[in-house]
Amino acid sequence: MESLTEDTQRSAEAYAERAGSRKAFFTDTSICIGCKACEVACKEWNRNPQDGDLEVLGSSYDNTGALGANTWRHVAFVEQDQDRIEKARESGRKLVSLGMPRVGPPAQAGAAAGAQDGTAPPDTAEFRWLMSSDVCKHCTHAGCLDVCPTGALFRTEYGTVKVQEDICNGCGTCVGGCPFGVIERRDEGIIRAKTERAQSKYAQEIPNEGTANKCTFCYDRLVDGQTPACAQTCPTTSIKFGDREDMVESARQRVAELHQQGMTEARLYGANPNDGVGGTGSIFLLLDEPEVYGLPPDPRVPTKDLPRMYQRAVLAAGGMLAAVGVSFVLGGRR
Amino acid sequence: MTTSEHDHHRPPEPPRSGRRGRKAAEGAREIPMVEKPEFSSYYGRAVVKAPPWGDEIGAYLFLGGLAGGSSLLSLGAQLTGSRILQRNARLTALGAVGLGTVALIHDLGRPERFLYMLRTFKITSPMSVGSWVLTSFSTGAGVTAAVEVDRLTGHRLPLGPLRRVLHALEGPAEAQTALLGAPLSSYTGPLLSNTAVPTWNAARDELPFVFVSSAALAASGAALVFTPVRETQPARALAAIAAVGDVVSMKLMKKRMHPVEAEPLKTGGPGTLLKWAERLAVSGAVGAVVFGGHRAPAVASGALMLGASALTRIGILRAGLASARDPRHTIEPQKARLEARRAQGVVHDSITTAG
Numbered sequence: 001m002e003s004l005t006e007d008t009q010r011s012a013e014a015y016a017e018r019a020g021s022r023k024a025f026f027t028d029t030s031i032c033i034g035c036k037a038c039e040v041a042c043k044e045w046n047r048n049p050q051d052g053d054l055e056v057l058g059s060s061y062d063n064t065g066a067l068g069a070n071t072w073r074h075v076a077f078v079e080q081d082q083d084r085i086e087k088a089r090e091s092g093r094k095l096v097s098l099g100m101p102r103v104g105p106p107a108q109a110g111a112a113a114g115a116q117d118g119t120a121p122p123d124t125a126e127f128r129w130l131m132s133s134d135v136c137k138h139c140t141h142a143g144c145l146d147v148c149p150t151g152a153l154f155r156t157e158y159g160t161v162k163v164q165e166d167i168c169n170g171c172g173t174c175v176g177g178c179p180f181g182v183i184e185r186r187d188e189g190i191i192r193a194k195t196e197r198a199q200s201k202y203a204q205e206i207p208n209e210g211t212a213n214k215c216t217f218c219y220d221r222l223v224d225g226q227t228p229a230c231a232q233t234c235p236t237t238s239i240k241f242g243d244r245e246d247m248v249e250s251a252r253q254r255v256a257e258l259h260q261q262g263m264t265e266a267r268l269y270g271a272n273p274n275d276g277v278g279g280t281g282s283i284f285l286l287l288d289e290p291e292v293y294g295l296p297p298d299p300r301v302p303t304k305d306l307p308r309m310y311q312r313a314v315l316a317a318g319g320m321l322a323a324v325g326v327s328f329v330l331g332g333r334r
Numbered sequence: 335m336t337t338s339e340h341d342h343h344r345p346p347e348p349p350r351s352g353r354r355g356r357k358a359a360e361g362a363r364e365i366p367m368v369e370k371p372e373f374s375s376y377y378g379r380a381v382v383k384a385p386p387w388g389d390e391i392g393a394y395l396f397l398g399g400l401a402g403g404s405s406l407l408s409l410g411a412q413l414t415g416s417r418i419l420q421r422n423a424r425l426t427a428l429g430a431v432g433l434g435t436v437a438l439i440h441d442l443g444r445p446e447r448f449l450y451m452l453r454t455f456k457i458t459s460p461m462s463v464g465s466w467v468l469t470s471f472s473t474g475a476g477v478t479a480a481v482e483v484d485r486l487t488g489h490r491l492p493l494g495p496l497r498r499v500l501h502a503l504e505g506p507a508e509a510q511t512a513l514l515g516a517p518l519s520s521y522t523g524p525l526l527s528n529t530a531v532p533t534w535n536a537a538r539d540e541l542p543f544v545f546v547s548s549a550a551l552a553a554s555g556a557a558l559v560f561t562p563v564r565e566t567q568p569a570r571a572l573a574a575i576a577a578v579g580d581v582v583s584m585k586l587m588k589k590r591m592h593p594v595e596a597e598p599l600k601t602g603g604p605g606t607l608l609k610w611a612e613r614l615a616v617s618g619a620v621g622a623v624v625f626g627g628h629r630a631p632a633v634a635s636g637a638l639m640l641g642a643s644a645l646t647r648i649g650i651l652r653a654g655l656a657s658a659r660d661p662r663h664t665i666e667p668q669k670a671r672l673e674a675r676r677a678q679g680v681v682h683d684s685i686t687t688a689g
Contacts, residue, residue, distance in 0.1 A: 004458045059377040066379055076376060095688040098681045147528060149462035150447075151454040169450045170443015173461045176385035176529030176658070185386045185443050210443030255689040268687045275685035290686055291665045294376030298668040299685060302528045302535055303458050309524040309538050316523065316542035317516035320550055321406065323575045324568075327554075328410040331568030 004146075004306050022159030023217065024244035025231060025282040026251045027133055030258060030266060032238040034061060034075055034131035038230035042073040045218065045229035049186075049206045066294065067134055069186035072215040073230050076293050078130040085128055088265035088288040095267055096259070132293050133239060135230070136161070136182045136215035137270060138281030139301065144174035144183050144214075146303040152212070159244065160217035160281055168211035175212065179277060179299035183214040217281070244281060251283050263287070269295060276300030375661040382530045384658035390437040392648035395522050396552065397434030398468070399545060399643060401427045401475065403553025405515035408478065410568055412508060419557060419565040421482045426556045427511060428479035431472050460524040471518050474510035477503050519549035526654060532664050533657035536595035537650075540587035544646070547579035551615060552643035558622055558636030563629055570626040573639060577619030580646070581612055592667040598653040607649035614642035
């Protein structure tokens with residue numbers, strides 16, 4: 001059986017007049033300063049309710065925790081010592097030696113060695129702080145969109161994935177369908193239960209309660225020709241926004257640049273159209289393994305295996321019919 | 335995740351007290367897990383999110399299976415002329431599917447929008463496919479059960495001229511429920527597996543078999559409880575087949591998963607539930623086969639089998655939810671499969687690229 005996942009070719013044809021203008025974020029974490037302006041801009045523009053009780057989580061400067069129904073941008077903070085920097089650099093070097101597809105001049109072995117003999121890039125050798133602004137990936141093959149039974153989740157003309165809040169009935173299937181743990185139902189999540197939230201001294205009016213919520217890619221801004229709030233506000237241009245091909249291109253150039261400076265730990269996440277989700281609409285430049293930032297190392301849209309799952313289900317149903325048939329033959333003689 | 339060399343000058347942080355602390359300990363696992371070199375996560379936080387499905391969904395999985403299995407018993411009883419078995423199976427099917435639907439709607443974030451489930455039909459969404467199967471099944475089950483109630487009450491239902499229509503629809507409705515009974519019991523496999531929840535996703539090849547076995551077990555259990563022994567011979571045979579299927583498919587399922595994906599099925603609360611589910615299934619089926627000829631032991635065995643099915647469903651539901659909460663169940667198997675592919679020289683499909 002063929003793949004059941006969404007036919008992106010056909011989606012593109014449906015929006016022929018805007019075809020080829022798939023929008024994307026490129027989040028370059030090597031120049032993120034962890035100011036969280038993206039989080040604030042996102043909250044304000046989308047009028048998202050508060051998450052949690054403004055408590056300190058004890059995870060570096062990250063008191064947001066994770067993406068969720070009310071948090072569509074989340075800045076991760078990771079503190080690392082020399083050992084972990086070396087490991088990250090080594091794992092990045094391994095990616096290159098695996099012969100992965102790449103653009104631009106290859107990193108010279110000499111450049112990597114330069115890190116030890118003083119010609120190193122201007123980063124601290126003993127300690128570093130990883131900061132990365134996470135967001136919905138707007139996957140090419142979106143698990144949430146595939147499993148949505150009501151059609152509330154749809155592919156926009158910008159190639160992004162959005163929830164229609166007046167259609168969603170809050171079944172919660174998309175929450176499990178997302179390989180990145182992004183989308184969430186706005187009531188009870190991992191953070192806290194509805195009743196607990198209502199008792200909070202910060203209790204507030206919550207719009208679209210009981211429906212699934214996630215980053216809309218600022219659809220309301222896109223239709224007006226505007227840049228999404230997070231990208232617009234980012235003071236260091238760590239969050240870049242544009243056509244996807246351009247974003248992939250500049251991401252590849254940036255990695256090549258960093259590799260030449262000896263920062264072999266730099267790598268791309270989501271730029272590969274052959275990965276488990278067909279590439280993402282939010283590309284990241286990471287400086288360590290994805291799981292360090294809370295990203296899955298090998299995500300795979302579950303729908304890819306759905307044809308086989310249906311086959312197994314039909315087989316099982318057939319087995320059940322046969323079992324009942326045999327039972328009546330065996331039990332028929334009294 | 336602070337791993338600075340100055341860490342040992344810092345006194346260890348006291349465990350948090352009160353509600354928050356307890357919640358964090360059992361749920362979100364805030365404890366950093368950096369000491370294992372092959373595995374690191376972001377402050378021990380979950381990578382994927384568990385769907386907001388409570389025990390209502392577990393109850394639905396059980397009740398839907400019970401209804402599906404009962405509709406098949408009803409067809410068998412029709413063909414072999416076991417009137418009481420057929421009547422009881424039909425009433426069980428409607429009762430179970432009705433209660434199950436209520437449980438499903440109750441679990442929605444916006445219950446008043448439950449009809450939006452039928453707004454469209456999407457093959458990529460097992461929830462959509464299942465909604466249509468459930469609705470069609472329920473319609474048929476409603477007709478056959480109404481016919482039975484009408485007969486039981488001596489044609490006293492205030493139906494008027496509709497009585498003839500109702501009774502004329504009995505045959506087609508019977509065929510409809512029998513046709514959809516098995517899919518109703520097995521679609522819940524893809525429903526759970528077509529998610530990023532590690533344990534459910536890893537169970538994708540065997541879960542439908544576990545679920546149809548559990549459904550058949552529940553249906554034969556209900557038949558043993560409600561139906562006199564002279565008509566429950568087929569249900570006893572089905573109990574034996576279902577119990578074997580249940581135990582074997584569950585064992586195979588656990589064996590074929592990555593050990594870290596199978597772990598939630600073996601440990602903790604869900605592990606205990608599933609252990610008991612197996613014990614009840616085996617004792618219920620043995621009881622049904624050996625002592626099922628007498629009414630009292632038959633009822634007891636049937637109750638054990640119903641309990642086994644309910645525990646299986648809730649155990650698998652909770653095991654999946656637990657697997658999503660701990661990042662280990664997501665990251666370790668994913669890293670392992672990525673490494674395995676790289677070792678074979680497959681590097682074109684990684685989400686992380688060098689450039």
